[in-house]
Amino acid sequence: MRADAKAPTIWRCLRPVLQLEGRTSPSVEPCAPTLSLAIFQRQVPDYRIPIFERIARETSVDLTIYSTAFAAPVRGATCVRLSERKLSPFLLHPVLFSRTFRRSHDVLLCEGRLALAASVSLALAQRTLGLPVVWWTSFWRPDGTIGLGGGLRGPVLRRILRSCRAIATYSQAAAQVAIAAGLPAERVFIAYNSLDTDLLQRVEKEYRASNTSLNETFQRLGINARSIALFVGRLTKGKRLGTLIEAWARVCRGNVGAPLLVIVGEGPERVRLRALVERHGVSDKVLFTGEIRDYISVCPYFLGARVLVLPGAGGLAINHAMTHGVPVVVAGGDGTERDVVDDGVNGFLVPESDAEGLASRLHDVLTMDMARWREMSEQARSVVQTKANINCMVGALLSAVHLAAGRYPVGHLTASTESLAKGAAMASADTLGPA
Helix, strand or coil, X not given: CCHHHHCCHHHHHHHHHHHHCCCCCCCCCCCCCCEEEEEECCEXXXXXXXXXXXXXXXXXXXXXXXXXXXXXXXXXXXXXXXXXXXXXXXXXXXXXXXXXXXXXXXXXXXXXXXXXXXXXXXXXXXXXXXXXXXXXXXXXXXXXXECCCCCCHHHHHHHHHHHCCEEXXXXXXXXXXXXXXXXXXXXXXXXXXXXXXXXXXXXXXXXXXXXXXXHHHHHHHCCCCCEEEEEECCCCHHHCHXXXXXXXXXXXXXXXXXXXXXXXXXXXXXXXXXXXXXXXXXXXXXXXXXXXXXXXXXXXXXXXXXXEEECCCCCHHHHHHHHCCCCEEECCCCCCHHHHCCECCCEEECCCCCHHXXXXXXXXXXXXXHHHHHHHHXXXXXXXXXXXXXXXXXXXXXXXXXXXXXXXXXXXXXXXXXXXXXXXXXXXXXXXCCC
């Protein structure tokens, strides 16, 4: 086998971009030693498992994940369950302060939150401790803004960012915050937040190829021959579902044939939302399915939907919808929507809490002719194929990790973060794809 065939996968991902831009290759030996990577995330939800498993499959990485809770085992990685202590306003994880932890790894990719004492202290002291840190953050604030925040928060975050070897963000807006805080642009990587888009596409393909027609499936679920708007997510106040139901009542009074709002999810707002639906007189036009977590069971709702609506906080539902070619109407989000929703092209952006504007855009998508809808659907899929997919996300995270570890000298790796993500997408199917 040629030495090049054993080269770290991430380099094979980035080579096409660097060659196209006339840049030299990173100074990495083809058979560089395996990188011991530690990831610290306080809780590992189910949608993060495929991302971490993909990283664990890299031949250049030996992965250990530290967390207080895992939604499922992470194949290929060592999972360490942490104990947690509260010392307001901080959460303490003693293992991460140990010398053994620091000496066991070459680089740390950590959840970037000020409440996590280990993330803060290890980032600030990384030069003294000798453990390079990648701060992984969205800079999303509860008020919906993307930024450092005021008070002591701003100065502390600036110091952290300037101390870190690299920053991984979820969006362009967050990357701009890091650069404005004084971090060199070449140390900022955008890992567009993504589900396991490869798996979602396989599930859709299997549904469309099955002997049971989609219409029969829609009939069984009670969504056949309806103009469907879909919401998927937790039923919480931050989702602003009251605004959605108010908007939906306006839609139902318009000229829309057989409208149906399908709400997939569970949460503390369920009872209040049902009462609100009754009050607006649209009980026969709203379907609460309850929580549906697995991709196979929820797929028909996406395939039957005309539009996905996100009235409040969130972002991964957009990625889910666009993977299946469903246009979106977003009146909130988490900052990531600005990178993937091209207003009027693959969906619409609406001001927060604007029930009238939300209703107007929902009406537009539900009543547009099929040719126009197919154009929007194709544009939605295109965003996933080019940048908002699991391959791009893993590629950007690994780029940040390798740069922080010194595998990629800053002077050599100067392509834009978006180009780096696209470089991962350009890799062959067996590079970062399923085994």
